[in-house]
Amino acid sequence: MEVDPHVWLLGLGFAALALGAAIALVPLRSPALVTYGCAALGAAALAAGAVSALLAGRWPDLGAVALLPGMGGLRFHMDALSAYFVLLIGGLGAAVSVYAIGYADGQARLQGSLWSLFIAAMAAVVLSADGLGFLFSWEVMAVVSFLLVMAEHRDPEVRQAGYFYVVMTHVGTAFIIGAFLTLYAASGSLGFEAFRAAAAGLPVGVRSAVFVMLVVGFGTKAGLVPLHVWLPRAHPAAPSHVSALMSGAMVKTAIYGHLRFSFDLLGGGSAPAWWGGLLVALGAVSAVTGVLYATQQTHLKRLLAYSTVENVGLLVMGVGAGLVARSFGLGLLSVAALAAVLFHAVSHAAFKGLAFMGAGAVLHGTGTADMERLGGLIRRMPRAAALFLVAAMAVAGLPPLSGFIGEWLSLQTFLGLAAAGGSAAARLGAVGAVTAIALAAGLGAAVAVKAFGITFLALPRTGQAERAHDASPAMVGGMGLAALAVLGLGMVPGAVLTLAAPVVSAAVPEFGSEAVPGAGGPLTWLSINPGTDLQPLATPAALLALVAAALLATVILGRGRPRWRKDMTWTCGIEPGARMEYSGAGFSKPILLMFRGVLQPVRTLKVDPAAHPLFPGQVHYQSELKAVFEQRFYRPVTQAVMGAATRLRRLQTGSLQIYLLYLLVAAVGVIVAAR
Amino acid sequence: MSTEAPVLEVPIPAVPPGQAVTWAGGVWSGLVLVLSLLAARAVFTAGPVRSLFGIVYVDSLGALMLVLIALVGLMATLYAGSYLRHEQKRGQVTALQHLHFFGWFHLFQITMIAAVVVENIGFIWVAVEATTLVSAVLVGFYNRRESLEAAWKYVILCSVGIAFAMLGVILLYTSGVHAGLDHREALNWTSLMAIAPNLNPAVVRMAFALALVGFGTKAGLAPMHTWLPDAHSQAPSPVSALLSGVLLNIALYAALRVELITRQASGAGFTGNLLLTFGLVSLGIAALFILVQRDLKRLLAYSSVEHMGLVCVAIGLGGPVGLSAAVLHMVCHSLVKPVLFFAAGNLGHRYHSYHMERIRGACRAMPLTGGLLIAGALAITGMPPTSLFLSEFGIVAAGFAAGRAWASVVVLLALAVAFAGLLLHVKEMALGEAPHGIQIGEGLDWRALPLLVPLALAVLLGIWMPPAVADALRQVAAMLGGGL
């Protein structure tokens, strides 16, 4: 029997990752190059295998290992959905691995080994066809990522962040286990195909319970508000290449889980409309909350982390829209929604991965990611700046980059839902969703301006920023790959949508891949001037031509190239300096004040009274956001548990007599019970 | 500190202390392991073995326990060699005490082995009580105030508990005699199993209830577990490893023998519910206690309570899933918990304290031990790729399979709390910067074996179970399911 090339490629990929994991522990001359190089090759092979599979459309089983006799084990099967996510993981994994050769030079031993395992575990998650194997891979992914986050464990904040992360993800996994086992109780097996068969026969109440558990479980991993609190802690704490992969790829495994279960295993077609509605609502809250918090961050990586919360919200909204559309029988809209989710998943992986790599370059070049200590890096780090600008523009959702296409597809879906939705509630919700997405996009642009502008533009605020050095060639290489992806996805979106088409048509079987927008499908609805859709390269080409025209017009009207002379910036006659610049906090202050009801700023102003009454000496100003989610959701729970534990601890009094009393009471109790 | 009591001095020939004792003990324990494995192979391929006038009887459950005792015993013996040598070098332990230790240590192992190779439930009781008395001496080994206190609580509570168990054994015997068994065989497990349906259900139920309280005390089930954190924390670390790793299993083993008979006689409902109740209570209490511990070894001790609770829950829930998970879980716990105690022992030597607040930056000071502490903590909380993930998953699945999803929910909740609690402490101990004045560095030599081997085995079982092991576990699970 002939084995498909993609099976070989996947095998090659996993083998290279295994080699990377093993070889990292061997003393080597240049460990980073070998370790991360292996990882890059492995990840690239995975991605290539996925592409080949998606093009070939054949889905063989990939082997199995029994773990728990009689219950299940690691069983791998690739279908279109998993292949698509393998592509995402492998693609980003390869780019970031290249980056890591330069970035993680000092962290190639254990961390390098875990790195390869991390990529492999993520791929294993999306390839699993068995509940036990899925959870196994899922937990391996959690453990490995936890250890990767802990790389700089000397810092107590890092330890706290990693701990927060792993505990939350553990609790989330408990919900997934609950969901799986509910299906298991009905089907008697942990195989996904058994789940699929059993779910069809389950009463809708049970299915809904499973769905809600999965929303919580996957929502924790994805970082849905209010389950997101680990994300803005863990991402800044982790080394930047790890953040890039976590933010770009790992949270996508949760999106994969949503898609796999709500569309495939739980039978998306017969889902109640509120399933989708719930996802849309949660997603909208996450998108807006995430981006709002992002505007207020002054730590570059935390800002990006909150932006990930936003994007996850957008993705989940898309999944929800697809479900709503399906439950109302609006198949074409469901197709569009799925296309939006799949496209944006890959697009976000590319641009957020790039952004985190850029943040890493800043951290590497200056030693800090605190924007208030940076500034003016565009001169010292031109390559990193240019690449980060690409990411920032995609974060802002600007044409012609990939971020825009994703938002465009989601907005199209929701506008379609608003126009054609099955019920009044659905339409109202869709209008709300459109508003939320647009608001998120608008604030996202502010976030991008702040992230790029405060970090890279104007004058350096500290010596650290003045002495910055640019990214090394390997780092630039990794970032370049991601930047190419961002540009390519934005300019030729059809390419990746073609790859997504089999996924969509598998999920919404009544439509073939020809219905997928950009992959041959019609997208003629809802434009002011009907007739246009995603024509590859039309928009970017036009834009380029127009920019050239502006240049030309300047030259013609000015009778030659513009002439200029350099001079100081006008600052009302004072010597310009970094202290005059807008700071990061200052930049987002209007937004803070406009949204003070949501963000709940707490500010403290201390004026040193010792000096002259009219000219106070020192002024201390501190402004922070009230940790609303921590205070409302998490602190009560942890306090209750810790309180219970502390009270319970008194039972262990140390008194032997009391202990004997417990024993006696237990004995009398069972004697009475046994009678 | 105090005068050495004359009775405690077991006559051991005056060999030069140190290396020789270690080697002799190692060889002896290795021999025991080989013999146990041979016996186990015989049992698992050809059925129960009986010899020595019918006193010695090993069936699949016994064989599994035997192998666990021997395996953990060997690891603990190897570890004890380096552990005590270190203490002797520092003058904490005299050469004579060193010898005493090994005498009692091996005696302890022998009593444990005795408990699992006899068929007569009366003998099992005698052996279990003997383990208490012998290990109490080891718990009090350091002669400190705390260790004496712990030993005293240990011996008193376990003796009282086991007295209740004796009452259960007597009732079982009574019912056997009344059901027509001969006096001599009315305590034989196989005979009782054979006529179990004829036994008076009310009496047998009472017998089981008392046996569960009694042996449960020894197995560390809440609320009778109160001695456990004291004893396990005050004992020398190799002893703690044996106490936590295998002795608890043996106590549970004794209770399970009675449980099997009771289940045959009066149905699974009563025994299952009782086990489930004790299991869940233990699990819940232990999980919360883990959260607020301050002492490393007490932390590990509470974790043992938690895991015994889990095994009880699994057996209480029953079903093929639950039972095989219970068996696997016992094995895994026996593999991983000793590693943690060994690591704790190493840390205690380096930091001169088991106070978790004082242990900081272990990965820096002792890379191997620190790393293994993290690995062990992740393993014991059921993270893959170790086999505890599988067994804990199986236990949770058993609840759903048995239609008692609520129990599984409680288990999941408690596991999450325990996970949070354990990692809360471990991350601070293992990571970060080592305090000033702590010696940095750790060599990698044979002394790492007792830490590495069991953990490696746990990982192996977690990703690929050798067919022989799988078959053995299946047989034990089948036996727990009611087959002989």
Added chain:
Amino acid sequence: MEMFTYALLTTVLAMVAVQNLYLMVGLAAVQALLLGAEAAWIGWQHGDTALYWAAALTVAIKAVVIPLFLRYIIRRIGVIHILDSTLTVKVTLLIAIGLTFVAHYATGALAEVGGIESEALAAALTLVLIGAFLMVSRRVALTQVLGLLVMENGLFLAALATTRGLPLLVDVGIFFDVLVGALVMGLMIYRINATFESIDTSKLRRLQG
């Protein structure tokens, strides 16, 4: 038979009430003697020689060796009369009577099984429970050992009452355990006294939480 049973109950209630250590050891010895006598009597009734051995062992170990050993310890430590009860005598007695009720309640259901003398079994369970309670209510390490002995006596009585004793081999094992247990505990008391300068176990409260 019933006479023995009531005598046993009387001794145990007396032990709950008294405070003098020598007196308590004496009462425990009397209890063991009574048990031995009962075993011998039942053996004589049923012509069961194994019971003679059991009776002899009981008397030898529980009425002679252990009491003597405990007296030796008391002498070495030099404490005779200390107030070690955490509860007043009235309350103690009330609880003891309550435990008797529990024992009767629990064994009542088992009476239907042919041959089990419910009354004796109830007494045995009473002994076990009160023995345990004795340990709960007393602080001194030595009385706790005595409580344990009372429990053992209850067990022996239970075996006698239900089936005329356990198999001899098992009995021997149990007696051995009891003996070793008493020795180990006695030595521990000795060490505790040396270390803590008291045998008040309420002082053993360093290990908490």
Added chain:
Amino acid sequence: MLTMLLQLLLFALWAPLVNGVIKATKARLQRRVGPPIWQPYRDLMKLFRKQMVISGSATWLFHGAPYVHAGATAAAALLVPSVPALQRGGDFLLLIGMLALSRFVLALAALEPGSAFGGMGSSREMAVSAFVEPALLVTLGAFIVIGTGSGPGRLLAAAALVIITVAETGRVPVDNPDTHLELTMIHEGMVLEYSGPYLGLIAWSHDVKQLIMLTLLANLALPVGLFGQIWLALPVYLVKTLLLGVLLAFIETGMAKVRILKIPDLLITATALSALAALSGLPLGR
């Protein structure tokens, strides 16, 4: 291709005049003589010929921004339905995207020289635009839902679009195009460091953007006179945009500038109006 060029020329040439008319109207309303309506053309020509003073800390980004700004605005202009014969196509999401792109580059360029004014303008612009974008999107969406029908919906949406136009063109009560007072300025703060041809490009683009908004208002709120023949439709279009410009001048003169923190209220009102309009056009009773 030809229609594209024509549309481009239409916007490039007509936009300064509309601005001139607005300025002249405002002057009249303020009882000033004011500049002639051709003044914007002269200003632009002059700007293009001047030498620039560029901040010492500016880099390629500062130089590139005006071109991209102009290019993106021009792209947006191509996407707007002006006269039916010139319609090429493109959707309104892309239109909003292009406007966002033009704003984005300008906001970045404003940060480049490191002056406080630039940061202020940039910061405020991004904050305000966060409200403008949803408002514009929902409003345009509402017009789609309403379609060609007339009714209360169109009125509501038209009102919303007026508010947005005011905001997008940087006029009172949202912004003040005539002052450089740091308490109020948004757009002017951003472009403070620009001079010469760059400022010319930016100002021109700003005029075009203004015309884009007026065109939307003209063709969506008042969908009359959309004849197929260009010689009929074009004059109607030109007149409509001029009249709307005059309306804008009236609004600006008749109102006071609001506090920056009150701007969201205006735009939220616009969003709400449009949402209401959209819903009024939907068959909700199913």
